[in-house]
Amino acid sequence: MKSAKLICLVILLAFLASTLSAPVASSSQDRIEQRVNALLARMTLEEKLGQLQQLDGEANGNFRPEHLQMARQGLLGSTLNVRGAQKTNQLQRIAVTESRLKIPLIFGFDVIHGYRTIFPIPLGEAASWDPAAAERAAGIAAAEARAAGVHWTFAPMVDIARDPRWGRITEGSGEDPYLGSLMARARVRGFQGSDYSAQDKIVACAKHWVAYGAAEAGRDYNTTDVSERTLREVYFPPFKAAVDAGVGTFMSAFNDLNGVPSSANPFTLTEVLRGEWKFDGFVVSDYTSVEELMKHGLATNGADAAREALSAGVDMEMVSRLYNKHAGELLKDRQLSQQTIDEAVRRILRVKFRLGLFDKPYADEALEPAAIFNSANVAAARDIAARSIVLLKNERQVLPLDKTVRSIALIGPLADSRQDMLGSWNGDGKVEDAVTLLQGIKSKLPQVRINYAKGCEVNSGKTDGFEEALRAARESDVTIIAVGESADMSGEAASRSSLDLPGRQLELVKAVQATGKPIVVVLMNGRPLTINWLAENSPAILETWFGGSQAGNAIADVLFADVNPGGKLPVTFPRAVGQIPLYYNHKNTGRPPDAKNKYTSKYLDVDWRPLFPFGYGLSYTQFKITNLQLSAQRIPLNGKLTVTVEVENTGKRAGDEVVQLYIRDVAASVTRPVKELKGFQRVTLQPGEKKRVEFVLTAEQLGIWNRQMRFTVEPGEFKVMVGANSEDLLETALEVEKR
Ligand code: BGC
Secondary structure, three states: OHHHHHHHHHHHHHHHHHHHHOOHHHHHHHHHHHHHHHHHHHOOHHHHHHHOEEEEOOOOOOOOHHHHHHHHOOOOOEEEOOOOHHHHHHHHHHHHHHOOOOOOOEEEEOOOOOOOOOOOOHHHHHOOOOHHHHHHHHHHHHHHHHHOOOOEEOOOEOOOOOOOOOHHHHHOOOOOHHHHHHHHHHHHHHHHOOOOOOOOOOEOEEEEEOOHHHOHHHOOOOOEOOOHHHHHHHHOHHHHHHHHOOOOEEEEOOOEEOOEEHHHOHHHHHHHHHHHOOOOOEEEEOOOOOOHHHHHOOOOOHHHHHHHHHHHOOOEEEOOOHHHHHHHHHHHOOOOOHHHHHHHHHHHHHHHHHOOOOOOOOOOOOOHHHHOOOHHHHHHHHHHHHHOOEEEEEHHHOOOOOOOOOEEEEEOOOOOOHHHHOOOOOOOOOHHHOOOHHHHHHHHOOOOEEEEEOOOOOOOOOOOOHHHHHHHHHOOOEEEEEEEOOHHHOOOOOOOOOOOOOOOHHHHHHHHHOOOOOEEEEEEOOOOOOOHHHHHHOOEEEEOOOOOOOHHHHHHHHHOOOOOOOOOOOOOEOOOHHHOOOOOOOEOOOOOOOOOOOOOOOOOOOOOOOOEOOOOOEOOOOEEEEEEEEOOOEEOOOOOEEEEEEEEEOOOOOEEEEEEEEEEEOOOOOOOEOOEEEEEEEEEEOOOOEEEEEEEEOHHHHOEEOOOOOEEOOOEEEEEEEEOOOOOEEEEEEEEOOO
């Protein structure tokens, strides 16, 4: 009897142990797979193709009448741009109650840097070098979007961009794969959390797969030609980071890549994404990019285009309707297999189940108003916008400005432009929510006289406002001048061949500066600009990007030292368009630039170096980075080490420094960049405070794609560099041993 009890106890304990150790996530995933397969088995071909179709709603967030009918017949899988709890519920109700199989729709929307509360443009957010801030912004955006019935964002945009002519550089994290990967991971986590069925989370979409940012000559949608090495070293890593963070969907890009359009590319869509990386979510095409396969010259007709895209691995077709039109006949003609169609449907249903849409298809209309643009979200937007600001120059400590100043001239076309504060892709952001610099300064310093004058437009030939601007400057103690680009000069289809300040703005700055009054230049722009004259002649320059709903308050916080700026450039600022592409992690060449030797790699008419390097940014205080040490000067292959430095605030104010770790593989089986970012930390230090900053360098960070395209660590000498930007670095040597 006793032994029988014991056996029972052992069995019970074993059972408990097995249930506890069984990964809960995987059993719920198994259940999802069962439900997907059961549903798939009941679907007609038309219903299956319906799931593969996404259509665009209207700009105001409404759906089109046709969508109702399609939803009713089960011929629509998803919409984009339809938003608002009431509107999404109305359409969802049709799908869920009137269609035969009651499959819910998934509502997609471009929630790029905020839904209604708008955060800085992603390039600006990357300038915070603070992934936690990006995660927080994405988390707020997700909560607002989900409350408004949106399930799916077409973000993060994780395209590496080395060409600032390309307007979409504004939407990404700049030029560096490591910073880009950390930002990608942070944003995916922010949008999705650990379970995107949560009512304050949405499923993310890593886009644009892939190398869209490599568009030739920076012209949007242009051809790309990128070696597999550069794909793996530069363009893939942020996408891989998104997959590792559990991103639910991908978007295939517009560009053709090495002769094969990204929306019909089996190598990237299937071999790498599904084969190597085991991604099990779905891929949506970019807007009509399936149909565009004909213009690319890859497909002779619509059927061809559908076959190429679907069989390469694009599951959902955005806006064009070729899958629906042609997949049936392709199937009959055996040009497409049933399995290919089923797999695409399976992937889409899987994500719909993971979103919890079958159990909770509707948004709670009563909760929507309080979730959106509430005071906590607005406060976060102010905070994050201020963290994104980069101080580029501060001669004779013109900044910060004194709050007791009697009068301020606020000049420039961007000083009071609400629309421009939101940047491009501003979701459901409302112009009336945006705080301009004029408003921000007024509410911070209500007692100060502000002489505001626009001076000129962002991009026009007129100078008739100069006079008023000069008068304002002369009558004031100090001048702040806000210049740059309008929001629509970057973003999609917004490439520029010149990176100069557009219109007559530079002349305006020069004229105002000639008054002799202290002047601060506040830049607002979606990309690096060639601001050589300003860099040389203006005493203080603040790069503020497009700061979002709270831009004006955040900039005022920085100008008047309620926040000490600590951002750093996530992208190189060139001196001339002719230098492009110009990025810090370039190769050395056989003839690295040498001013004293003509036959080295440089220009006759412009310095080879950037105006401001990657990772650059100042503070109102000063920092000293010293005492670079490695835990070991030699490590075995696959070993790791700790890198430490001391960073000290030697100035008089509390402030943030971003300590950056770079390496160089001195000689390898393939040529390596002169520097590669491998770690960074944004630290806050009180005046006089000193901190040890520690990085762990692992074999993975020292590894390279060798000649056989295998990722491996090669023995030999490395340089380890730490500093405050990609040029001012302490350096020491590291040996990776053969064993
Ligand atoms: C853009 C995508 C975007 C899509 C839907 C396209 O034109 O390239 O980034 O997600 O439109 O709005």
